[in-house]
Amino acid sequence: MPRTVDPVGRRHDLAEAVWRVVRRDGLDGASVRAVAREAGLSMGSLRHYFGTQSELLVFAMRLVIDRIEQRVASLRVPDDPRRAAETVLRELLPLDDERRAENEVWLAFTARALVDPALRALRDEGYDLLRDACLGWVRLLVGPERAPVDVDVETDRLFALLDGLAVHAAMRPAHCSPELLTTVLSRHLDDLATR
Template sequence: MPKVVDPQLRRRELAEAVWRVVRRDGLDHASVRNVAREAGLSMGSLRHYFVSQSELMAFALRMVIDRIEQRIAALPPDDDPLRHAARTLAELLPLDDQRRAENEVWLAFTARAMTDPELRTLRDEGYEALRAGCRGLVAGLVSPGRDPEQETARLHALVDGLAVHAAMRPDVETPESMYAVVVDHLAELRTPRAARPPAEP
């Protein structure tokens, strides 16, 4: 009896093969041939699941977004908005092997998105989702005297910056140090800010 293959499972396995190739050899080496070899399949078999390299790349990037969203959705309810915010943001930062892989793949694809319209759409979707998520977390924490939109931009920049730094220097930006920075920043949002004159350009 022929082996029954779950198409969605096989597509995810191929996307994971893309991730491995990208992390090990770089995005330029993530050809259909190399990904098929990494997954232990022939090129013909791979094309049963993805008709083009572009479709395969888009699926691999989409899987980063989907996995993060699934983890956040699975977080247990928490009455403490600061703890809830810290736990939510922890799912976005490279604090373990899986999240490091997602972060490195996301950053690699971000550069390619400059010239690939489909990847650019996914990149922008991820950007907007993170921005909206930061806005929601800030709304539950921000104290009087702080501008919610400005604090949303600050939090968004902090998370993005930590992710980039962790990819560049994981020996400096450790999981412990990143989480401590996030918790400290979130606690600061609860502190009223004194009125200050507008900054000069």
């Protein structure tokens, strides 16, 4: 009897193979041949799931967004707005192996998005999702009664902080421990919530 293959699971497996190749060899090393070899498949088998290398790369980049959204959706978020913000925003920082992999892959794809329109659209979608999330947390933390706070500026500060911490963690992981990343985020949120 022929073995049944879960096509959704196989597509995710192939995207994870892309991630491994990208982390090891860079995005230029993520050819269809290299990804098929990493996944233990023939190139013909890989093409049953993705018609082009571009489709494969877009799916692998999309998987970063999907995983973060799934992780955030499964959180038990505290009622206190300050604690809730930290609980959710910590999920965006590369604090463990899974999130470090997502971060490194996202940064590699973001660089390629400068010259790849399909990846650029996905990069922009990710940017908009994160900025909207930052805006929502800033509004919740400062509240309408704190009129002197410029919500747009504070949103961009929070967004830049998260982005900057992610880039620093990828570029100099030895200098960016999970404790440092969470301390910087926590102090920023304290400042925002009590200003």
